[in-house]
Amino acid sequence: MNFRKYWDDFKNAFYNKIDALSVRKKLLLVYVLCVLIPTLVTHFIFTLFIVKNLQQQKESQIKSVFNILNAGIKKVVEEAIIYSNTLYTDDLLNDMLDVDYKGLEDFYQSYEEYLRNRIYQGRNVYSNIAKVTIYTNNPTVINSDGYKKISRDDKKWVETVLKNTRGIVVMPTVEPGVNGEEGYISLFRNLNQFEQRSTSRGNNSRYLKIAKIDMYLSSFFNSINFEIFGGELYLLDASGRIIAAHTSNNSIFAKPFIKFEKDKFVPKDAYVFEERIEYDLLSGWKLVGVFSKAYMLGEIYKAIEYILFISILSLLFATMLIRMITSSLSTRLELLTRHIKKIRRQNFEVLNCREGNDEIGNVIKEFNNMTLKLKELIEKEMLSEIQRKTLEIEKKQAEINALQSQINPHFLFNTLDSIRMRSVLKNEYETAEIIKYLTRTLRRLIYWGNDITTVEEEIGFVEDFLKIQKYRFGEKLRYKIYVDEAARNCLIPKMTIQPLVENACVHGIEEIEGDGEILIEVKKENAFLVIRVEDNGIGMDERKLKELYENMNSQSYETSIGLKNVYRRLMLYYNNAVDFEIHSNFQAGTRVVIRIPLELPAFVYKI
Known part of the structure; x- marks a missing residue:
């Protein structure tokens, strides 16, 4: 009973939420829950499955390569074992090394007859064998090519061979060579063990005999030189020394059997695979593969890109199709809603x-x-x-x-002309001139016309303004105007220079006790028009100058309206490509320098 009530409450709350949504949002919700999320989840699971299979495939490929290399390494060693078997079962060789030779001639007679050829046979027949040496403790054997007496330096490996139950040991060795030390992989075999196992003859060996078969390192390099192998490969012995390597790093061959250090040979983002050599004689040896991130993840990245492309393509197709279907519903409903609202406004x-x-x-x-x-x-x-x-x-x-016609500007101009004429009749020529300048100024402000004017027209307007100000200030005000001839016909927005001159008069000259002077200069510099307005007025300190800059960049028009209007209009006209600089010091005047592009944007001419 309670469950039924909870279910009904849940449905009512759910329907209330759904009913509060617009039709467009409802359709969007259906798209997200029934199309977008299931598609993304499906493609994500599929991507994980593909990535896992590709990883297993790559690992299986590497393992197969390792098996091939493993067999190649064993083949090199087994060739040496095959030859060691011939020495191991050679009764004549065993007997000749047990003889007590009377002197040099006696030994060399046996050497020439049999011993030398027995050693050379291994070198000539087997390509992986570099040299063969038989060590013995027979004091009458002369050290020669292929035969040596056991010395104190050989004690360590001799003990290792004798302790081995099979009597066979493989280990890296280093011997002096023509170009320095040369490294070999040597197979040591106790030749006396054959007598101990033979039933046809007793253990009558008088002296110890151990064969040392040196294999070329190049044979091991060749055995792991797998050209299709996409990485670096190292063959390490039981002590972690590098026996052979398939890599572009030639520095590891400078000295044989250097220690393999991961910090040195394995990059931080590389993948490392290890596999032990499955061979009793090479116990503890292993193959180490170092693979770059690109090699391991290249195919995975391509698969992800392909899946991502398919996902985006399918989502785009589904989205466009659903968009076309839902647009048929939502667009008409929205149009219907807007027209119903228009009826309330009697439309x-x-x-x-x-x-x-x-x-x-x-x-x-x-x-x-x-x-x-x-x-x-x-x-x-x-x-x-x-x-x-x-x-x-x-x-x-x-x-x-009718009311507007009563305050028509013509009435104002006619009145000013009447006052000017009366001033002329009364010989008040100075007043008449000022009224003329004022009339021209008002006419220009009221009949604005095009927003663009030439520098020459703007300077004429500034001169009229300065003459009015000189009438006001008298001898206290002096001004100089320099206009480059090449700049007179350049186009600029109206009221660009006059507000700067007005600021110089009102905020600069008016507040000083002595004479004031205003300098106006307009010239061309490359692709810019440079306007400079300078006065010797009261100036401003660094704090006020900073406040002025902040006010120019603010949205408020409470102070410095004229200067701010010039700055904002120029920035709008020229898309912020205007240099607007103000230099001022307290009691030392103010200088405003404006650099504007000579070429106006095309849209300005339509204003």
Whole structure:
């Protein structure tokens, strides 16, 4: 019972949330829950599955290569074992090394007859064998090519061979060579053990005999030189020394059998695989593969890119298809909603769109019929009222026009001209001149016209302003204007220079006790027009100058309106490509320098 109530409450709450959403949001929710999320989850699981298979495939490939290399290494060693077997079972060789030779000639006679050829046979027949040496403790054997007496230096490896139950040991050895030390992989074999196992003869060996078969390091290099192998490969002995390597790092061959250090030979982002050599004689030896991230993950990245491309393509296709279907619903509903709202504002406009034959289309048809009927009814009932209101509005507009004509600017100009003429008749020529300049200034401000003017026209307007200011200040004000001839016909926005001159008069010259001077200079410099306005007025300290800059960049128009207008207009006209500099010191005047591009943007000419 309680479960039923909870379920009903949950459904009501869910439906209330859904009903509060617009149709577009509902359709978007269906798309996200039923298309987008299932597609992304499916592709994600599929990507994980593909990545895992590719990783297993790559590891299986590496393991197969390691097995091939493992067999190649064993083949090199087994060749030496095969030859050691011939020495191991050679009774004549064993007997000749047990003989007590009477002197050098006696030994060399046996050496020439048999011993030398027995040693050379291994070198000539087996390509991996570099040399063969038989060590013995027979004191009458002379050290020669292939035969040596056991010395104290050989004690360590001799003990190792004798302790070995099989009597066979493989280990790296280093011997002096022509170009320094040379490294070999040597197979040591106790030749006396054959007598101990033979039933045909007793253990009658008088002296110890151990064969040392040196294999070329190049044979081990060749055995792991797998050209299709995409990485670096190291063959390490039981002590972790590098026996052979397939790598581009030649420095490891400078000295044989250097220690393999991961910090030195393995990059930080590399993958390392190790596999032990499955061979009793090479116990503890292993193959170490070092693979770059690109080699290990290259195919995975390609697979991910391909899957990502398919996912995006399928999502785009599904999105476009669902968008086309949902747009048919949401667009018509939104248009219908907007037109219903227009009816509340008494805008009876018929909905012109593709109606369709579904439920929404039927609603649109009924809405259009209702709109036409309402419009017809309102036109009939309220036509007379609308006409009356229209007549009243026209009457009020006529009254407003009459009032505006009473303060027409022509009245102001005619009045100023009358005052100027009377001043001339009374011989007040200075006043008449000032009124003329004031009239021209007002006319220019009122009849603004195009927003762009030439430098020459702007300077003429500035001169009229300065003459009015000189009438006000008298001898206290002096000014100089320098205009480059090449700059006179350059185009600039109106009221670019005059506000700067006005600031110099009002905020600079007016506040000093002595004479004031204003310098105006306009010239061309490369692709820029440079305007400089300088005064010797009161100036400002560093704090006020900083406040002025901050005010120019703010949205407020409470102070420095004229200067700020110039700055903001220029920045808008020239898309912030204007240098606007203000230099000032307290009691030392102010200098404003503006650098603007000579070429105006195309849109300015339409203003």
